[in-house]
Amino acid sequence: MIPTLAWTPNGVRFIDQTKLPLEESYVLATTYEQVAIVIETMVVRGAPAIGVSAAYGIALGAQRTTALTPHLFAPEFDAICARLAATRPTAVNLFWAIDRMKRLFAALLEENATLEQIKERILAEAHAMYEEDIAACRTMGAFGAALLPDQGAVLTHCNAGALATCGYGTALGVIRSAVEQGKRIHVFADETRPFLQGARLTAWELMADNIPTTVICDNMAASLMRAGRIQAVVVGADRIAANGDTANKIGTYNVAILAKEHGIPFYVAAPWSTIDIATATGDAIPIEERAAIEVTHHGGKQLTPDGVGICNPAFDVTPAKYITAIVTERGVLRAPYAESLREMELVAN
Ligand code: MRU
Secondary structure (H helix, E strand, O other), rough: OOOOEEEEEEEEEEEOOOOOOOOOOOEEEHHHHHHHHHHHOOOOOOOOHHHHHHHHHHHHHHOOOOOOOHHHOOOOOOOHHHHHOOOOOHHHHHHHHHHHHHHOOOOOHHHOEEEOOOOEHHHHHHHHHHHHHHHHHHHHHHHHOOOOOOOOEEEEEEOOHHHHHOOOOOOHHHHHHHHHHHHHHEEEOOOOOOHHHHHHHHHHHHHHOOOOOOEOOOOHHHHHHOOOOEEEEEOOOOOOEEOOOOOEOOOOHHHHHHHHHOOOEEEEEEOOOHHHHOOOOOHHOOOOOOOOHHHHHEOOEEEEOOOOOOOOEEEEEHHHHHHHHEEEOOOEOOOHHHHHHHHHHHHOO
């Protein structure tokens, strides 16, 4: 399995996703500040992966504290959480993981746990999130596989694979599961400008699994759809609002509109940690604006003239009306999402 991130006795080890596919190298974060930088610089990326990375960052911060008592550690705990929360604004999994750690810490203070017990329980919680994420990917993979054709091509955008999770993937988990069931699936991977998660990461991990994959430029999907060469679209998500509006990598919205126009089903696969019931619609989802250099340069080479204006939103919002189904580890949800999401939230809690 692709080792996206792993806890080690010396810190948290990440495969460096900025270097793939040309170089398979690893970065060891030995402090929570280094984990924050690893998230900001996209060494690790993908909503579920950054959530669990933040959880391990908090565990690392707790392990390294020089505070002598839980109450002396409390302000440091808050500062660690605040630093990690400031890394990337769109994927709600980050805030979900940090909130879960905050609730645990408050309960441990309430129980009068010792600092040693707090360190152990925080690390155990991070491990639990890691394992739950893989299990959720496997379950949503099994649910989603049934939606894919027995034989046909599936388009995906960005990387919602093992590299974006703790393993197996969300959208790519659905594809993997279909292939494991014997379905003959060909994957079209949008290259996903400007960071090229599709061309670099999705292509790399699907090839490692021998799943037939073709990379296309982001502007090619319409023509392939019109030619009948794509039978379904599956993407991941960074945040799903209470009405089903879905934030995902910039360009996802384009693909959703194209799919609707061509009568092709458009599926979103995401764990429940990506559902943000507290955010009413996609309009309220914060969209990260990343540095202009990601657009002006590639591989250290300048592509655009000096001084030209640059716009680089990292995500867009696909309105719920374009989404055929949302695949989660709790089941496959259909429109109207405001109702199906609320019902599933109530059933599970
Ligand atoms: O900017 P990134 O690479 O973190 O964006 C990732 C995506 O948009 C993924 O599709 C999303 O996080 C789902 S990952 C299972």
